[in-house]
Structures are given as structure tokens and as C-alpha cells.
Amino acid sequence: MDRRATFDNLWLAGALVAPQILLVVVFFYWPTMQALYWAFSTQPPFGGTNQWVGWQNFEQIFSDAVYWNSVRVSIVFAILSTALSIGMALLLALMIDRQLAGHKAYRFVYFWPYAIAAPAVGLAFRFIFAPDAGFVSAINQLAPNLWNPALKGWDAMLLIVIANSWKMMAYNFIFFLAALQSIPRSLVEAAAMDGSGVLRRARDIQIPLLAPTLFFLLVINITESFVDSFGIVDITTGGGPARATDLMVFKIYSDGFKGLDYSMAAAQSIVLMLLVIGLTFVQFRYVEKRVHYA
């Protein structure tokens, strides 16, 4: 990023970055340091300053079955919603890229879900999948309680997976389509002239060339499902039934703000933060690769 022609008023340069640096320090680095401090200390029951307790908080959460449940639930949620949303998006992008009649109109609508707020998505799907109203409960006429996310853990999990995948499908679709359109047309045409059909071209040319995008989306989707799932859970299942949808983010929120146990919430935050940092590093390595690739 070296350019020859630059300005030399360094006071001005400093003043231009100062506002954002101030915000970043106050709202990102300071709270992160606080979280670290809280994670390694506890507040005495009758107030006063925190006492340093070393790894005790972490030992406590790692020996807590409820915490491991939230880890397990988060992983199941991440795997299912990533697979579902990426699978659907890839299929739709391949179809749209064939540019048959009407593809622009379809494409236009496929973007929409990504514009909608998570709690609105959650509430819409909560209605459609309600045990006593909406649509899916029609199957309860076959046998009572065949579908009941209010009572059955797996039904509740499916509900939040479907809601989250619906939103992320739109996001993934945008990226798959952009990647497909950047594949040189001549390449696909040459293959067609050599006599390979649509499916063969998808398998041998398009999907392999989508690999970097696929990898990037995998990481983003997993990260998002760990971090950005609060809105959907809070408005649909509230972590239940019987903690079947108690995702890590939701547990941090309820331990911190409902249970008012800052140290436990902070320790869990640190674990989640390390997870996000790990995933981001994986993603950076990919970004580097893709730059060479393009």
C-alpha cells in the first residue's frame, strides 16, 4: 500500500483516524479486556472489588454439564443450518446461472430473505411451525403431538435450523451466483462444444471452480451460526424446551443478564471469542489464497 504521492500534515492524519480509534478502544478493546478480567476473577457476594481466581471460572464451566450441552447444541445447529443453507443456495445458483427464461425474476426474489431481521424471521417461522396454528401443525391431525417444538427438543432445533437457513440461503446464493458469473464464459462454451452436457459441466467445471467460494461460505456460515443466532432463538424457543436450543450465545446472555453471573458469562464469552478468532484465521488463510487465485 505504498504510494509515492502523499500528504505530509501528520496532525491532520492523526485527527482523521482519531474518532474511529477512540470508538474501537472504548467499545471493543476495553470491553474485551474487562471480559478477560472478569473471566479470571469473581465478585465477592457482598460487593467490593473482584478477587483474582485464576482458571477457576473456566474449570467451573468446563465441568458443567449444562455448558457442554450448549456447546453440543451449538455444534448441531451450526452443522445442520450450514449444510442446509449452503446446499440449497448452491443448487439455486446453478439453476439461475443456466439463464433460462425468467431467471432474473427468480434471482431477484432469492435475495429477499437476507434483508429481514432475525427476530422477524424467527417470528414468521414460529407461526408457520406453531404446534397449534399455522401450517405444519396440520400433521398433528394424523396423530396428536407428532410435531410440537414447544415440547420436543428436536422439533425446536429443526425450527431454528430452518429459520436460520432460510435467511442464510439468500446470503450464500448471492456469493455462489457472483462466483459462477466470474467463471469465463468461453471455458463453459468450449466444454459444451466438446460435447459435455449441462450436468457434466456443472460437475467438472463449475463446482470445482466454486471450491474457494464454498470454503469461504462454510467458515462464514459456521461463524455466523455460533455468533449471530441470538435473535432467532430468543423469539422462537427461548433456549428450550429443556435447553434443547440453548445455544452458546443465548446461554451467555441468560447467565449474564438473567443470572447476573458476570464471571461465568465472561468466561464463556472468552471461549466463544477464541472460537471466532480461530475461524477468522482459517478464513484469512483462504482470503490470501483467493487473491492469488483471482
Added chain:
Amino acid sequence: MRDAGMIERAPLLNAVTHVLMIAGLLIAAFPIYVVFIASTHDLPTVNRVPMPLWPGEHLVQNYTTVWNKSDFGAKMINSLIVATGVTIGKITLAALTAFSIVFFRYRARMLIFWAIFITLMLPLEVRIVPTYAVAADVAEPLRWLVWLFGFELGIAPINLLNTYTGLILPLVATATGTFLYRQFFLTIPDTLVEAARMDGAGPLRFFREHLLPLSRNNMAALATIMFVYAWNQYLWPLLITTDARMATATMQLQKIVPGPLFGQPPVWNEAMAATLLVMVPPLLVVIFMQGAFVRGLVATDK
């Protein structure tokens, strides 16, 4: 735009493609359609299983009820203020920071870039409790900052809970925006800078008269994704507003439904009316600014 598809005979495959595209359309649009239909029926009708798929006659009544009952107009305006504030703030900070990093030469500029970039790894969700504590008293980190530079300063506590500042400010720092602007500024040729300097333009004039007009596309792309992002914020406003007058539309959804699944069922027609109201503004942005939105999303890679 690319030319039309190749001429190729694959009738069966074409039929399958059409079926899949229509299925995709149904999947993407059906939930939105259901929300709309449910908001036009009275309560007994909306609770029928399965619910009818054609509109009813209670549209005006439901929306009037929701609008008045929870003072939704005021909440929509709050959301608009917050989303606009965050969008303008993000674009301004991103442009200024990137300008400083790219067009001035000083040693700390890579450090500054990374300090901002690393915040990508610290999403709000993993630092909610301490960030809430900061919003309750911003003076605390400020005192510490001042102390770091060797001064001792008594700053009175500053409480941002239940304020627009508190709703907006913590969301304004932007790693992706700064990154996007930096990438764009790096494509500006050195000759343009030299020519401007020859004309006697200082850095600020160069920024105003050359960079801003050139970055209009960039700005539109960023504005659309940031507006949608800010309008859809849920957790942060939920935490820092206890005063109903400061509530945003998105967080209001939680107040309209009684608890999660196992409680008593919501009044669905009103809940769906509120849901649609929350959906509409960002949906309009995506519909009318589709090109900018997609460009912004793909360019920032998140």
C-alpha cells in the same frame, strides 16, 4: 451483463431447472406471503389449521391495533434514526480513516489498520456484558485512557443507556467499511494526487473535491448493507433500552409476543402485522437498491 444463454437442447433438464427455480421462489417468498396473509385475518381465522392462503378483511383493523397499542410509529421512527445514524457514522468514519491510512505516510498507519481490522473477531455477542457496562458509564474507559497517558482526570460518569447516542455509537466503528474504502482508495492513481497538489489543493480539498465524488458507487454499496444491518439490530437495543420511548421496531417484536414457545400463544394476526412492519424498510432497500446491495455484500465479503 452477459449475453443470453447458449442454445442447447436439453428439454428434460430445462423442465427440472424450472421446477427447482419455482420451488426456490416458493421457499424464499412463502414465509413473507404468510406473514402478510396472517396479518389480514381476524384471530379465529388466523388460528385455523391450516390457515387460509387468501387475504382476509381485517388488514386495516390489525395494523391500526398494532400501531396504536405499542406506539409502533414512534418505534419505527427510532429505528429509522438509529439506522440512519449508524449508516452515516460508518461511512464517514470509514472514509476518513481510509483516507488517512492511504494518503498520508506515517509509521503507525498499519497498526491503526490492524487495530480496526481485528475488531471483526470481537463481535458484540461475545462481549455483551462488558460492553453494556461501558454504555452504562463511558467515562470509565476514558478515565483509563487518560491515565494511560499519565494524567489523572476526574470525568463525571456518562450514562448512554436509553439514549440515541448509546444505540448508535457502539455500532459505528467499522472494519469492513474501512477495508472497502481502503481498497478503493488504493486504486486511485498517484497522478491524480500529484495533479491536485499541483493545483494547490490541500489534503482536505483533495478529499472533498476528488475522492468523495469518485467514491459515490462505493458509498451507495456500503450505505445499503449498513442500513439493513443497522435496522436489523436486535440484541444491542434490547439490552440498553428500558424506557419504552427509546425502543426500536425490531426489539419491539419481543414485547408483542408473550415469551417463547411454551407460554400462551401470541395473538398471531397482530404479531404478524408487526413482523411485516419490521420487514418492510430493509426489504425496500434491497428491492430498489439491488445492484448496490449485492455489490456491497460481495465487496466487503461480509
